[in-house]
Amino acid sequence: MNLATLQSQFAKALHYQTSGEDCGITADQFSADERIQIYRNNFIISLSEVLSATYPMVEALVGEACFTQIARQHVLSHPLTEGHVTHYGKGFHKTIKKFDQVMSHAPYCAEVARFEWCLDVTRQTHCNARTTENLIPLADLAHVNESQQPNLVFHLRAGCSGFDSNYAVFDLFHAIQSQQLEQLNINQPQQGVIAYQRDQVVCYKLTPQAFRVLCALENKLSLSEMPKVMLDELNHITALGLIDGFTIKEM
Structure with missing residues (x-):
């Protein structure tokens, strides 16, 4: 298996799209799937923390437990496409809309997320602006x-x-x-x-x-x-x- 294929398989495994064995992970006291689950958990936690930093108002409105569930869903359905997380989190308001209970109790949360993403884009645009x-x-x-x-x-x-x-x-x-x-x-x-x-x-x-x-x-x-x-x-x-x-x- 070449490096590009290995990287692709590993990325798929992080999103539950393939198994640990397909990534060439060697099993010992832990199975290949148990090992990939450790990577997967760390991956989800890391990107969830990025979302938490980008959408603090949403997290304050829905609570930490609910936000964690929404963030997990977003991470699993929106793969990281760059080698950094600077632009990660776009479209989070669309993920919120998929949670019927949230939308029925706090329908404004999706709009708040859209607003917070604009705040983040403004910050990024200013930092990268040229004279x-x-x-x-x-x-x-x-x-x-x-x-x-x-x-x-x-x-x-x-x-x-x-x-x-x-x-x-x-x-x-x-x-x-x-x-x-x-x-x-x-x-x-x-x-x-x-x-x-x-x-x-x-x-x-x-x-x-x-x-x-x-x-x-x-x-x-x-x-x-x-x-x-x-x-x-x-x-x-x-x-x-x-x-x-x-x-x-x-x-």
């Missing part, structure tokens, strides 16, 4: 000719992204941080923005109108391509420190 040298600083806005102003395109900072949900996930995020859950009404739609500022991930709840402006910025629309009623909210987005600079679109 955008062709953006014009906001301080130079005063030097833009009036005829060019409709062609201005404002660019969001790296990792900055909009998020909308049928549940009050932004309020939940801040309630957990402040440990003030008593007044929380989770069953209301919310929208906002997730960004990386001052060495941490931050979340800002936005009005529907401000959120539409944010989406327009994500799509790199110029001022002339936005409805005029939306422009009033642009100052609010700018005041939050979400704009990295601007360019002038050639029309």
Whole structure:
């Protein structure tokens, strides 16, 4: 058995898709399957710890025992495809939806997981972001000719992204941080923005109108391509420190 085949068989065995004997594991006082089970348990525990670190809000909501079951299911159905765990955990909200009891008692948990994954992506994007040298600083806005102003395109900072949900996930995020859950009404739609500022991930709840402006910025629309009623909210987005600079679109 060559190395590539051995690695493939071992990966399958970790997910209960083949036996220890098929991996060339030698039996002694433990059988080949008993030995692979030891590896399997360590593998599941390690990736479950990664999920726990990525989805602390979900774990707090469902409890450790329940989270362990969901994490185990996710690990077994979503093989690790890279040599590191930096990007592991995508799609965890879909795994949660397969647990009917969780969804019946806390249907918002899947949305909270989707929210937490966006938090993690924002953190990763910021850490891997490259400096955008062709953006014009906001301080130079005063030097833009009036005829060019409709062609201005404002660019969001790296990792900055909009998020909308049928549940009050932004309020939940801040309630957990402040440990003030008593007044929380989770069953209301919310929208906002997730960004990386001052060495941490931050979340800002936005009005529907401000959120539409944010989406327009994500799509790199110029001022002339936005409805005029939306422009009033642009100052609010700018005041939050979400704009990295601007360019002038050639029309």
